[in-house]
Amino acid sequence: MADITQIFKGTQIALPSFAAIKLNASTWVIDEKLDENRVDGVHKPFSDPEQQPSNWTAKYLCHDHDFPHTEAFMRVYCQGPDEGTEFLLPEVRAQQANPHFEKWEATARRKFRQNGCESVPLLLGCGQSVQGDHGPVPGGYITYLVLKKVPGxxxxxxxxxxxxxxxxxxxxxxxxxxxxxxxxxxxxxxxxxxxxxxxxxxxxxxxxxxxxxxxxxxxxxxxxxxxxxxxxxxxxxxxxxxxxxxxx
Known part of the structure; x- marks a missing residue:
């Protein structure tokens, strides 16, 4: 799947099904990038997985490929390179890869859907993948969350x-x-x-x-x-x- 350096207007992102939370597979089409933030981390070990030292994130407006009137927001998280290594060879940056890291937001969103929580925007799609050979950190994590656009x-x-x-x-x-x-x-x-x-x-x-x-x-x-x-x-x-x- 695409990391945030590869996502543009019109990009289609296919997300898998999750039977445990009754979530069907879906494909989402990017309409607009709303914000982006890149934080490159200092290279040092962290015992707390929530303290992942580097984090690139972006938010997009999107719609369901099969149901175009279904508008949603997509949040994409991906691992960024350690500070000072941004322009090193991909195989060097790949040594920093943490493919299994997951933001707490993803855990929370799945819990909300599993419990049928109606007090937060509904989770419509989610996915976890790794970056390709040309990603910021080849082999590093990518997390996708798609949330229903609510009125108000x-x-x-x-x-x-x-x-x-x-x-x-x-x-x-x-x-x-x-x-x-x-x-x-x-x-x-x-x-x-x-x-x-x-x-x-x-x-x-x-x-x-x-x-x-x-x-x-x-x-x-x-x-x-x-x-x-x-x-x-x-x-x-x-x-x-x-x-x-x-x-x-």
């Missing part, structure tokens, strides 16, 4: 706090239900913030997104979660005893 918009503080109190309370209620369902699967996004929420005002539907960084959670709810996601504001005074004193 990314929530911001300006949008949220411009709502009337009843609408804010409804959104908080929806968020708590979504968060509890999501976290019951054992995962949450790193960097909790209001912009991790997609809100569709027309249907009063809500999804939690932004799992590029993911971490395990125990699934327990406390109202402190509302503060992490900026859905309540601290009081003007630094002296307060309960969250009831915060701005709701």
């Amino acid at each position: 918009q990314i929530l911001t503080p300006d949008i949220f706090w411009s709502m009337e109190r009843p609408k804010r309370d409804l959104l908080r209620q929806k968020f708590r239900a979504a968060y509890e369902e999501m976290s019951s699967c054992g995962w949450a996004p790193v960097g909790e913030h209001i912009t991790k929420i997609i809100w569709d005002q027309a249907s009063a539907s809500l999804w939690i997104t932004g799992f590029r960084g993911s971490y395990p959670v125990d699934g327990k709810w406390t109202d402190d979660v509302l503060t992490y996601y900026n859905l309540i504001n601290p009081p003007a005074s630094d002296v307060w005893k309960t969250l009831d004193e915060w701005e709701w």
Whole structure:
């Protein structure tokens, strides 16, 4: 399969089926590259596989080859070369290859689909492969994730706090239900913030997104979660005893 140096508008990427999570094989056509980030790592051993020192990632808008009206987002992760080795011969870079590394986001997304979690965008396709002879790190990992494009918009503080109190309370209620369902699967996004929420005002539907960084959670709810996601504001005074004193 193609790494991010080989993916362009019109590129077709075929992903396998996963019977364990009831995911059929599918082919996705790239429509547009939305962002790309390349981080080359320092060459040193890491005992924690999540601390893979190099990581190239890109996000694309795409559609299903067989069902063109099905729009989705594709996230591609691939191993990048260690810092200072970018222009060495491919056979030298190949010595850095880690073909079995997988981002926690991939683990989390499969868990969400397996559990039928409706609080995050649905996983429509996934795949794990290795780079070819001309990849950034020949033999290094490539991970593909395809997520359903949901309606609505990314929530911001300006949008949220411009709502009337009843609408804010409804959104908080929806968020708590979504968060509890999501976290019951054992995962949450790193960097909790209001912009991790997609809100569709027309249907009063809500999804939690932004799992590029993911971490395990125990699934327990406390109202402190509302503060992490900026859905309540601290009081003007630094002296307060309960969250009831915060701005709701």
